[in-house]
Amino acid sequence: MDDRSVFIGSADGTPVGIALSRANRHGLIAGATGTGKTVTVQVLAEGFSKAGVPVFVSDVKGDLSGIAMPGSDAFAHADKLKDRAREVGLIDYAYADSPTIFWDLYGKQGHPIRTTxxxxxxxxxxxxxxxxxxxxxxxxxxxxxxxxxxxxxxxxxxxxxxxxxxxxxxxxxxxxxxxxxxxxxxxxxxxxxxxxxxxxxxFFGEPAFDVAEFFRTDPTGKGFVNVLMADRMMVDPKLYATFLLWLMSELFEALPEVGDPEKPKLVFFFDEAHLLFDDASPALQDKIEQVVRLIRSKGIGVFFITQNPIDIPETVAGQLGNRILHALRAYTPRDQRAIKGAAETFRINPDLDVETAITELKVGEALVSTLMDDGAPSPVERVLVRPPSSRIGPISTGERAMIVGASPVGTNYDQRIDRESAAEVIAQKASDAAATAEEVEANGREEVGKRERRTPNIWGKALKRATGAMTGSAATIAAAAVTGRKSRSNPVRNAATSAAGSIATDLAGPFAGRFVRNLIGGLMR
Incomplete structure (x- = not known):
């Protein structure tokens, strides 16, 4: 392997990897629980990071946080990792961490992420x-x-x-x-x-998350691995799936077209990907397909991780060029259909019975087919996945706090901002209308009628034209302001003028708003 590929493992001594130039053609990582999917994701994230490619990965069980710390001989299975390294020909295997930024929707285990x-x-x-x-x-x-x-x-x-x-x-x-x-x-x-x-x-509020945070590299040129701590989010899978789709949509909308770069700008790993498609409406299904299809040209590679490959709709699965399949179980008719369907998606290798191999794979083994430099899929191979250099398993609370404290994100998102928005504006308008109505009632209907009759016809016509676009309480407030033009009560005059100008602006446009404010200002002098 060379620096143009991410090393996955070896097939009978032959190295197998993903070409960086084809990583934006998306991918699938599938397999039953306990077959090694999480470690494979960790290996790929390390490889992309080492190549200078930032990574986003959702951690639904907390196991991937270990990528932030180097492995150690103190690990219970350290000897097995070294044996696997020798077996796959990784002669320079050494423990190492990857630069990591932790994110958490709830702000407990990492930096908060918000949107409006x-x-x-x-x-x-x-x-x-x-x-x-x-x-x-x-x-x-x-x-x-x-x-x-x-x-x-x-x-x-x-x-x-x-x-x-x-x-x-x-x-x-x-x-x-x-x-x-x-x-x-x-x-x-x-x-x-x-x-x-x-x-x-x-999740909703400000400051809103800026997707540019994902595109960081450290001083040595390694891409940061952005880990979303999603264990609490899995209490509501719909929130989790919608949140990740929103992230992909934001990336799609924010990034310029780059075609097929030498290496991707970001690789996005979507764990428990089947949740994205469960009960999706036709409109949402169309949006998912559009994002997956077009985000490639933005330099983004998306890898879907799921237990069963048939969980991914065919319209999306057909766009996943890099495939890593761990063992599947044939316990049910659905499982058997999945095995048969998965075997048919690989490019044929005459030396490998794919359908049989799928059920025989050991932990840490996978069937792999990736896109070659010319864009064609490679023949499927039975691959021993290389061991990760970082720690396998979660890190401690103290280690996480240390990493978050030294994060380049700093305190950008720590404090929530609450500025004036719809709730405050609507409440203020209701308060202004109520206050003005009380004032009109206090002046008495008879007095209001007299003042209206004393209003010169020219002003009445002008007012009618200016408030032509207003209805209901807006017109009442404007009329009340005009009929009260001779009042000596500054609070009444000010309240009426302010309310009329505000509502006229909202309902009749800026020009009408200015006209009514000027008109009322002159009438009340």
Whole structure:
């Protein structure tokens, strides 16, 4: 092997690896529990890191954290690792760690990762909340309404406030956006409460995660291995799968086209990949296929890790050029179908009975076929996987704290930021409208009527044109401000002018807003 490949292991003394120039053609790592998938992922992550390629890997059991520390002779199976190194021809085998950054959605075992509700979008959020088509449509309307009103959806309180605001204005919105039922809004609100109860609120907020954090190399040129501690996330597999799909989507949208580089810009390992496709809506399924198909040209390689290769839909599996298959068990008819299907996906090797070998593989053995330099898949080989140089198994709490403390990310994401967004704006508008309504009521309907009749016709026509785009409380507030122009009460005048200008701007546009503020300012002098 040379520096253009990542060494996997050997087949009868012949080295086998993944060409760096073909690593962005994606891959599959499959096998039953306990057959060596995790160690294979660790080996590949080490290899890509050594080649200067940053890596992202989700750690659903905590076992991959050992990549941050070098191996040791004190390890119970150290002798077996050295024997395997000699067996695969790894003559320069030595213990070494890989530069590592730990991430944790909950901020407990690594740096927190957050995004905003707007960045997540209604499609992924609807999948996360397990909404049906009707409910997903209402969520889409709430997002569109928020965009049109210039309201920021940052965290879950913003989304709840926006949904309530949408329900309150359902009649007015139906002609422009479509029907909004309170029953659908109520269902979405309940789903949001469940998401909060599972800790999902930790994920939404600011500062939002910048995917550029993943593309770091250390001073020696090694790529950082970004480890997502996902053990707690597995309590809600839907959150885990949606989160990783969001990450891939962010990478796809943020990166420029690079074609086929000499080595990938990032390799993304997606453990428990079957969760991504469980109960996925047709729209989400299309999005997954699009991201997997097109992210290759952004220089990103995606490796799906799963127990059974048939868990990956054919439309996605057909795009996975590098395949590593550990042992499968033939206990059930489904298992037998998986074995037969997996054997048929490999390029034929006349010297190997693939279907039989799949059930005979030992721990640390795999059937491997990777893309060669010319883009063609290599004939499948039975490969002994090389041992990792880093520690096998989890690190201690103290070791993790030391690594996180020295992380190049620093404290960029430690403190949550809570700026004004949809929830605060909607609450303020409701408060302003209520205050103005109370003021109008206090002045008395008769007095209001007299003042309206004393308003010159020219001002009445101008006001009517300026507030033509306003309805309901907005027009009432503007009228109240005009009829109170002779009032000596500064608080009343200021409140009316501010409320009218604010709502006019929101509902009638910047020009109408300025016109009404100037108009009212002149009338109240």
């Amino acid at each position: 509700v707007s960045e997540m979008g209604p499609l992924l959020l609807g999948q996360l909340l397990k909404l049906n088509d009707t409910q997903a449509g209402v969520l889409e309307i709430a997002f569109r309404y928020a965009d049109d009103q210039g309201l920021l959806l940052i965290d879950l309180p913003d989304l709840r406030a926006m949904l309530a605001h949408t329900a309150e204005n359902a009649v007015e919105l139906s002609t422009k956006y479509g029907n909004v039922t309170k029953a659908s809004v109520g269902t979405i609100q309940r789903a949001l409460l469940q998401l909060e109860g599972q800790g999902g609120e930790q």
